[in-house]
Amino acid sequence: MVGKPLLHYFNGRGRMESIRWLLAAAGVEFEEKFMHTNEDLEKLRSDGVLMFQQVPMVEMDGMKLVQTRAILNYIASKYDLYGKDMKERALIDMYSEGLADLNEMFINYPYYPSEQKEENLALMKEKARNRYFPAFEKVFKSHGQEYLVGNRLSKADIHLAEMVYNMEELDSNILAGFPLLQALKTRVSDLPTMKKFLQPGSQRKPPEDEENVLKVKKIFNF
Structure with a gap:
């Protein structure tokens, strides 16, 4: 076993x-x-x-x-969180790689010297609000489905939900204006294993x- x-x-x-x-x-x-x-x-x-x-x-x-x-x-x-074919996998990778850029900033944030923290926090929030979150909100609007790719859960959805949680720790209002991201966060959070x-x-x-x-x-x- x-x-x-x-x-x-x-x-x-x-x-x-x-x-x-x-x-x-x-x-x-x-x-x-x-x-x-x-x-x-x-x-x-x-x-x-x-x-x-x-x-x-x-x-x-x-x-x-x-x-x-x-x-x-x-x-x-x-x-089975990686799409049904090469095209879906390419999209999942593209979305995941974009999120990895923002996640790298979040990972490093606790370890910046205190005099650099405020500047890096402002930059991270600015990129989330003006670059990354609008891009993913647009994807959801473009196809009207519950998940980013193929209307089924993939690693890109999970990475996005994690990033939303991370950014909300830093700014509880950061999802204002992004209702479809809020819906995804709820959808992923409601998975029984994620609740645990x-x-x-x-x-x-x-x-x-x-x-x-x-x-x-x-x-x-x-």
């Missing part, structure tokens, strides 16, 4: 969070092994299981997978105090 996927990362969101969201949406239970010190990361490196010496790493189906997008694509393919995942206390939070931020920066070379 194949065991649950085992996720190797630190006890924060970072680049592993989109993997958690995708597994949760697919209804896949997973386990996590957190790294708390640089020695934990060096142990994985010395064991030879990190092809490029970096995490996240996911043990799944007899493989030790690294590189976030490769992991996401494997999960999406396995659990999104229960209070279930999501991983990035370090909030300066000591932990510096520790994570040291381990993961932010």
